[in-house]
Amino acid sequence: MSKKAQITVSQIIQAALSVAADKGAGKVTLDAVAKAAGVSKGGLIYHFPSKEALISAMVQHLLDEADCRREQQTQLEQSTLAALLQTRASFTRQIAGNTAMAILAAAAEQPALLKPVQQHNIAMLQQVQAEHQQSPQALLLFLASEALVFHDLLQISPFTEQERIDLEQLLVQQARELQA
Amino acid sequence: MSKKAQITVSQIIQAALSVAADKGAGKVTLDAVAKAAGVSKGGLIYHFPSKEALISAMVQHLLDEADCRREQQTQLEQSTLAALLQTRASFTRQIAGNTAMAILAAAAEQPALLKPVQQHNIAMLQQVQAEHQQSPQALLLFLASEALVFHDLLQISPFTEQERIDLEQLLVQQARELQA
DNA sequence: TTTACTGTACCAACCAGTCGGTTTTTTGTG
DNA sequence: CACAAAAAACCGACTGGTTGGTACAGTAAA
Numbered sequence: 001m002s003k004k005a006q007i008t009v010s011q012i013i014q015a016a017l018s019v020a021a022d023k024g025a026g027k028v029t030l031d032a033v034a035k036a037a038g039v040s041k042g043g044l045i046y047h048f049p050s051k052e053a054l055i056s057a058m059v060q061h062l063l064d065e066a067d068c069r070r071e072q073q074t075q076l077e078q079s080t081l082a083a084l085l086q087t088r089a090s091f092t093r094q095i096a097g098n099t100a101m102a103i104l105a106a107a108a109e110q111p112a113l114l115k116p117v118q119q120h121n122i123a124m125l126q127q128v129q130a131e132h133q134q135s136p137q138a139l140l141l142f143l144a145s146e147a148l149v150f151h152d153l154l155q156i157s158p159f160t161e162q163e164r165i166d167l168e169q170l171l172v173q174q175a176r177e178l179q180a
Numbered sequence: 181m182s183k184k185a186q187i188t189v190s191q192i193i194q195a196a197l198s199v200a201a202d203k204g205a206g207k208v209t210l211d212a213v214a215k216a217a218g219v220s221k222g223g224l225i226y227h228f229p230s231k232e233a234l235i236s237a238m239v240q241h242l243l244d245e246a247d248c249r250r251e252q253q254t255q256l257e258q259s260t261l262a263a264l265l266q267t268r269a270s271f272t273r274q275i276a277g278n279t280a281m282a283i284l285a286a287a288a289e290q291p292a293l294l295k296p297v298q299q300h301n302i303a304m305l306q307q308v309q310a311e312h313q314q315s316p317q318a319l320l321l322f323l324a325s326e327a328l329v330f331h332d333l334l335q336i337s338p339f340t341e342q343e344r345i346d347l348e349q350l351l352v353q354q355a356r357e358l359q360a
Numbered sequence: 361t362t363t364a365c366t367g368t369a370c371c372a373a374c375c376a377g378t379c380g381g382t383t384t385t386t387t388g389t390g
Numbered sequence: 391c392a393c394a395a396a397a398a399a400c401c402g403a404c405t406g407g408t409t410g411g412t413a414c415a416g417t418a419a420a
Contacts, residue, residue, distance in 0.1 A: 005364060025288045030410060040366050041411090047364090051410065103334075108205040108288035111335050117335035125338045136350060144323035150325060150330035154283075155291050156298035157304045169407065182385065211374060220401045221377090227399090231376065309417065 009047050012063050013155035016054055019099035028055070028105045044178045055106045056113055062099055063120050071170055081128045082175040085145050100153045121146075132178060141175050189237075192217045196238050200281035208235070208285045235286045236293055240300050242279055243300050261308045261318055262355040265325050269348035280333045301326075312358060321355050 001009075015037035020028050030051055034044040048054040070087045077083040106113040125142065132138035148168065151157035159167065183188075190321065195217035199206050210231055214224040230235040250267045257263040286293040305322065312318035331337035339347065 002363070004419080008364080024291065027291075029408085040368095042367075042414095043365050045411070049411095053416090104284070104288055107284055107334050110206075111204065114334055114336050117334075117339065122338040136354075139347070140320050140324050143327040144320050147323040147327040147330065150327065150333075152328075154287050154294055154297075156294050156301060158298065158302040160195060167319070174316075182398075184385080188399080210377080211375070222402065223400045225377070226401095229377090268367090 005047070008037075008039065008043070009057075012039060012047060012054070014058055015039075016058050017061075019100055020105050021056075025101040025105035025108060028101075030054075052110065052113065055102075055109055056116075058102050059106050059113060059116055062102060067120075072132060077176070078150055079131055079175065079179055080124075080170060081131065081141060081178070084124065084128070085141065085168070085172045086174050088145055088149060089165075089172060100155065103153060134176065138175070138178055141171055141178075143169055185227070187221070188217075188219060192219060192224055192227060192234070192240050193237055195219075197241075197282055198233055200238075201204075205281040205284035205288060210234070216237050231294065232290065235282075235289055238282045238294075239286050239293060239296055242282060243296060247300075257356070258310055259355065259359055260304075261311065261321060261358070262352060263350070264304065264308070265321065265352045265355050268329060269352060270346075270356055280335065283333060315358065318355070318358055321351055321358075325351055 012033065016028060016033045016101055019032050019036050024034065030041060030044060033054065034041045037044065044054075048057065066087075069091060073087045073090075074080060074083040077086060102119070103114070128138055128142050145168075146165070148157070151159070157164065192213065193317050196208060196213045199216050203212065210224055211340050213234065214221045217224065224234075228237060246267075247272060250263055253267045253270075254260060254263040257266060283294070283297070305319075308318055325348075328337070328344070331339070337344065343353055
């Protein structure tokens, strides 16, 4: 794959994300994505031989991005859990529009496409559990944070913006205190 | 609406739920639901003038059912929170197949269809908060339980069956101790 | 020469919703 | 209770539009 092709692939994925965010999970069609990416449908199919491949790439892209940000944050925090919660607090809403509908599109299309998400989650959980010796409280914090993400995902958060911010800080705070 | 019509409506909703569970959220089509319900497409449309109406009814049905079960459980527990967690522990997986894909179908189709779910959630949360004087720990338990539900919803639970059961019992236990 | 596309035309499958007509149920009346 | 008229419930072929994917001839760049 040449450099230009890499750029094109990246553009297509970004376009797919923005279509999902703007039009909704159900409107991620090949034509719409191609148009948004400034690419012909033939060009899209050239890189992603099927819609499934495209959505799979979207999901993978999001996971990679999340990983990257968490790694950076890890250097500023004492524990994986604290870094994880802080990362989610900082970026969740910012990328929520993109992520939410993308994940949803994947789930509705074919639940198997979320398997990478599950494995990613398992890895996170194991690391947190290991760092805190299976502490139930650490597990609770981890799960609570996930609930907040899911709320955004489905756009059913019961919190106001401020409540949400306070809550996220509470989670981070408790995570930091856990090992202190 | 006659008695027979009520039965038909109920059959259609049940059929819609089972189609969602069996075939996936993306496969909830009017034809598929009609066939599963043993009803013609015309008959389906007669009762639900649009797909949106059908999915909306599905969601409402699930909320009503959940409400009913929680009310029963409330009489056996000391707090709303404990009842809520225990109800989820007992029934989540049993109805997960149905519920999961139904909610997902609604979300992918049109996020606004989940508004009743959100309001339902807000009401729950307020009651829990009121009963426990805004206790952060109660909130954490509530959120953790929601995370478990969402895991089932998207079929991305990082837990084994046994871990899941233990975890649910842990949540219930902590909820009961909260006000003791 | 291979890779990376463009552009267009096309297709089969699918899908929400319509419509004219039929059956079943309810209701008003003697 | 009997019975017809009216209303409600239901049928299923059909329509118009969309979608994922194909085919392919041609072009531009690496």
